[in-house]
Amino acid sequence: DIQMTQSPSAMSASVGDRVTITCRASQGISNHLAWFQQKPGKVPNRLIYAASSLQSGVPSRFSGSGSGTEFTLTISSLQPEDFATYYCLQHNNYPWTFGQGTKVEIK
């Protein structure tokens, strides 16, 4: 199975900060990676698919990059509504695997 190592597991940041979250795959997954945002008590919401394609309706401050084994989700200027937990998901091989999540909290 492909292991997805997501870092950091938690972080504190301020409104306006640039935030970067990383996912590393244990083997190459091409660009078969998606990023999700989940707020407490809510359903996960896909932000990025195919590693770098922005989901329709998602603000442009969110961006994704990477290919192969290293992937990054960047929030260019953190907004109050962005405080949430973020997950990566590889769907190159079955079983699909999620990263363990990154909780972004208010500093």
Added chain:
Amino acid sequence: QVQLVESGGGLVKPGGSLRLSCAASGFTFRDYYMTWIRQAPGKGLEWLSYISSSGRNIYYADSVKGRFTISRDNAKNSLYLQMSSLRAEDTAVYYCAREVAAADYWGQGTLVTVSS
């Protein structure tokens, strides 16, 4: 608009069985692959199973292989997850999701609690 509505969750004793359903609308269900994903209380997301549009291709996570069965009825626009030999660690919110470049639309989830 795309809608996925899960049902069938509830309280079940260890060793028991439960069947979850996911009613799809707003898209041509028979043309899409579907998945089940779960989230234990306070924990991360766990992918469980995938089924192709025809139902011919199916995959499972090791944690549920042999205990859970995914199926679909394209005539009824419905996806199912038959769960048996349930364990306490199967307690979670269960989501169905449409598979387009990985889970583009999700249902609201249904809670399954395994406890005596």
